[in-house]
Amino acid sequence: xxxxxxxxxxxxxxxxxxxxxxxxxxxxxxxxxxxxxxxxxxxxxxxxxxxxxxxxxxxxxxxxxxxxxxxxxxxxxxxxxxxxxxxxxxxxxxxxxxxxxxxxxxxxxxxxxxxxxxxxxxxxxxxxxxxxxxxxxxxxxxxxxxxxxxxxxxxxxxxxxxxxxxxxxxxxxxxxxxxxxxxxxxxxx
Numbered sequence: 082x083x084x085x086x087x088x089x090x091x092x093x094x095x096x097x098x099x100x101x102x103x104x105x106x107x108x109x110x111x112x113x114x115x116x117x118x119x120x121x122x123x124x125x126x127x128x129x130x131x132x133x134x135x136x137x138x139x140x141x142x143x144x145x146x147x148x149x150x151x152x153x154x155x156x157x158x159x160x161x162x163x164x165x166x167x168x169x170x171x172x173x174x175x176x177x178x179x180x181x182x183x184x185x186x187x188x189x190x191x192x193x194x195x196x197x198x199x200x201x202x203x204x205x206x207x208x209x210x211x212x213x214x215x216x217x218x219x220x221x222x223x224x225x226x227x228x229x230x231x232x233x234x235x236x237x238x239x240x241x242x243x244x245x246x247x248x249x250x251x252x253x254x255x256x257x258x259x260x261x262x263x264x265x266x267x268x269x270x
Contacts, residue, residue: 132254148160174193175232
């Protein structure tokens with residue numbers, strides 16, 4: 082699939098996800114009316130939808146560990162929005178993050194090449210080594226500080242990681258509140 086066709090397909094899929102999220106936030110307060118704004122439990126639902134929206138959008142472009150393969154430095158991946166290809170010898174940006182879980186942590190690396198191909202990879206040690214080797218041998222236009230630490234190319238800053246986790250929690254809480262306020266304002270109309 083050509084890069085332009087993949088971009089069109091990705092944009093279309095993201096537009097559908099955005100429309101569903103918007104409908105989930107706007108429709109219930111419009112249907113129920115002012116009583117919706119007086120119920121904290123009902124207001125929490127649109128807030129949770131708004132807070133989960135970025136996670137859904139992120140997941141739509143993410144290839145799980147078993148759904149991506151590397152042929153040399155060419156990565157082919159399957160995501161919810163279709164097949165993607167990224168050339169690791171022509172990296173434009175590399176970003177990374179770690180999400181803690183009860184059973185360990187999940188490591189994600191977002192890679193984009195100069196031709197416009199991009200994908201988020203759920204990686205293990207083998208995937209980290211592949212991307213780190215590509216960065217060492219071929220370079221990249223931009224590497225985020227967190228990606229440098231995840232790939233082992235720079236020392237990790239413990240406080241920086243804790244600050245990022247706290248920031249993610251505060252953003253999620255803020256999104257819940259925005260969703261609740263938006264739904265309450267719509268219900269009052």
